[in-house]
Amino acid sequence: MFKYRQITDVLGRRILDGRGMPAIEVEVLSEDGEVGSVSVSLEVSEAHMEEMTEEIILLVNTTIADMLIGENLLAQNHLDQLLERMAGGMEAGRVRTGAARAVSCAVARTASGSLGIPLYQYLGGIQVQGCPAVRICLPQEKEPEPRCQILIQKWRVQYSQTSVICGMREQDTEKIIESSQFVTVTRCLNEIRSWKKDGKGQIGLRDTDHTTDAFLVDLAVAAGVDFVELRPPVRGENTVKYTRIMRIQEHL
Structure with a gap:
């Protein structure tokens, strides 16, 4: 079993959920070419969805990407600790916690694909x-x-x-x-x-x-x-x- 796979890119983008509302999709890319993506919807009023979506995407594509690129994809606990410190806990607000959740899930999906095992088994x-x-x-x-x-x-x-x-x-x-x-x-x-x-x-x-x-x-x-x-x-x-x-x- 491989112990190290480098994260080479983290990308967030705006998509639409099943209601036609703005949602977030995050992709994490591994050095072996594996790409895993996760999409999450936002639990916020419609009046704030567009603004929150853009804030999360900006956070993912700048702060979080800079923090995770070069890290070990297979070190889920360590990566989640970095994300939790960035988020500052649930009191930090929905933008940071929403971004952390999406990226954490995307990391797990990419890692399971890179290892060739089902996501539930990886977790x-x-x-x-x-x-x-x-x-x-x-x-x-x-x-x-x-x-x-x-x-x-x-x-x-x-x-x-x-x-x-x-x-x-x-x-x-x-x-x-x-x-x-x-x-x-x-x-x-x-x-x-x-x-x-x-x-x-x-x-x-x-x-x-x-x-x-x-x-x-x-x-x-x-x-x-x-x-x-x-x-x-x-x-x-x-x-x-x-x-x-x-x-x-x-x-x-």
Whole structure:
């Protein structure tokens, strides 16, 4: 197993998410030519989306690129420490934490591709057991359309570890981490493992991104969470997560 692969470039760009809103895509390039990309949407009011998008892209293409180019792609913990120091914690604001999360995820995806192993295995190692249970979160204010109900039922038949809930809720005995909340991959994995070790109850990951990127699914499998909470299996930005679960199931 190689111990060192140099990061040769880091690039952020503006894209559109499944709602047609501004979103961020980050690419990380390895010395062997491997390019991994991750896209994330922004949890901010529409009035501030354009401004925040441009600020994140500028941060990625200047400060973060200068910091990571030449570093070891395979040193995820070290790179995430650099990103966390740059971000200054959750109190530093959404621009820095959003940029750190996107780059951290892109580093992991590039590294897994460079090593030729699945992303969930790169993040979780050989102890990965299987896919977590799926919670399909429905809006509280209205019933899903008939076609959506049919698709949900088909998924439940195919994947028995599925429950359906109305509205986002969190029980006293469980913890849910939203995809927009963690700063780096390493910090998220450590928080999940600490919660599980202490036996505090169930823990899950909730998809709040609106891009066609299924990184959250690989992260959930790698961390061994109890459940992953997804929107219904309609629209491309949602169905890509279900498709990724199906592929991982086949591999495992």
